[in-house]
Amino acid sequence: MKPRSACPSEQSALVLQANMTFQTDRIVGLIVATLGLMLLFVIFPIAIEDVEGGSIQPDTLPNAVAGFLVICGVLLALKPGESCARDPQELMMVLLYIVVMALGLFAMSRFGFVIVSPVLALAIMLLFGERRPFWLALGCVGMPAIIWLLVVQILERPLP
């Protein structure tokens, strides 16, 4: 089957998208190269100690890898490939879920898994769009209860 040919407006949109992904790759390449340089000249000298003796130094492999990152970053910036840029709204939603999980972990460190996990599960399910009481109850009460039974009663391990 022949692929459907794109109309002029679609073609220009595709060209624009291709240019954007090329630009994205160039920027990502520069970021990777900068990261490599930062590691080489700023972070490694602070965070890796020199030692005497040994066939290689503690910073030998990290330095080699950072140098390699600089080369690859420059190569990517010079010769960008295919990219898979996504919807910015998706990025915002991922950030939101990460924040919710981070808050959940913080609360867990204070109040424990048994108290916090139903609240965390409820928050995630509501954010996802689940509104049916049966599934909300199963996710918020049923699943934490099953985990408690499995971990505390069967495996005899403590929950966080």
Added chain:
Amino acid sequence: MVDLATILAGFSDAFTFWNLAFVISGVALGQLVAAIPGIGPVMAIAIAIPFTFALDPLPAIAFLVGVAKGGTVGGAIPAILINTPGTPDSAATALDGHPLARQGKPLKATKMALFSSVTGDTFSDIVLITVSAPLAVLALRMGPVEVFALMVFAFAVISGLVGKSLVKGAIAAALGLLVSTIGADPENYSPRLIFGNFELYDGLPLASVALGMLAISEILTRLARHKGDVDAAIKLSGDGDPADQRVSWAEYWSCRYTLLRGAVVGTLLGATPGIGSTAAAFMSYSSAKAASKDPESFGKGNIHGIAATESANSAVVGSNLIPLLTLGIPGSVSAALIISAFMIHGIQPGPLLFETQGRLIYGLFGAMIMANFLNLWIGQLGLRLWVKVVSAPQSFIYVSAILLCIVGVSISEGGLFSVVVMLIFAALGYVMTRYGFSIVIFIIAFFLGPRFEISLAQSTALMSGDWSRIVEYPIAIVLLALSGLTLFYFLRPSRASSSRRAT
């Protein structure tokens, strides 16, 4: 070489009721999770690893291998029924499986997938059992210099084959190596990049990195992409002619050459690090179509299409363990996760494994054979049940997976710090995937990092710091030359991106 008594003892260890129960659980779980689009056996293995911590090594690893094997069968169910592959390697199965289901033969299609999967898997297991011990003996003759060169070669192959860009693959491998250097260095035990966090002195926890990048980042992506309806939709229909709901012996036998070809393709590609089951399935499908007298019928519900893809993608599971057990190099993420399970149980994978843990390895082989038969049995019994269970809404499935990941990492690593590390790596995994960097390469490099550094240190010591003496090691020279050729091949401008494999 392993003696006969060890081999027999290993097999007898495997065939106990306790192990059987774990293999049954693993296969059933693998089939179930692979049938749920978005979860898949890799995520299930990652989540299950911490829970196997309390078990003995054999039932623990047999359970995980059961999950991997069950996953090869389960992934075909949604591919055939709703044209949505449960796992990427089932995408090729949908080409003929879904048209057959739409013709009112969904059970014929799923059963053919099941039989083909078990055939391919059994073939590759036989190859694994027969060739891995002799290969390990050969691998033992390799010194640190050769091991170092072999790992460079593995990185070159994996970077080229996995993902869409060699440069991005190389960056992902470098990042994985870099992250593996956090903690005490293996030569001098001097702390590196820990910034005062002494929890990091032993390095980043394997379970946190694996679960964060494989499970949580994927769940976050799916949660964020979700729009609209919260229901899953898998329906099994077609209770018409009984002949349309089963696979006859004549139909199975007519596919024997297709099955054999698929099994050989899957075994060969599975034994090569980085290629993966998706490429094997599509390659087998193409070769079956090319060899067919009726190629026009492919894509319209030809059972040879299902036989070709399922025998190939399942054959990858067994042969993936060849480089892992003989060289300690994981060929795929599943294999890398199984390595982490070995390490959690204090077992170092590699050529010495057959000498030091021969009984365990042959116990594992016994469990794999058992898993193949159970795959067939559970697949026959469980098909309708999986369809019912996987109709649970995604909201419940994802939230359950998140809670299991939090608890799993916490109990395996002991504390919430490792869960925070998991969340950080989930974010990194999302960013890497978003910008086209393979997390598969990252994780394999992360697993290989410490061994790579040790072999670098030992090689440098052996050559007294003079790397020009590498000419005294011809095998290493050949491997490094092959690495260079591999990089040259993948960097050629004529190599279109379409020819790259996405694993």
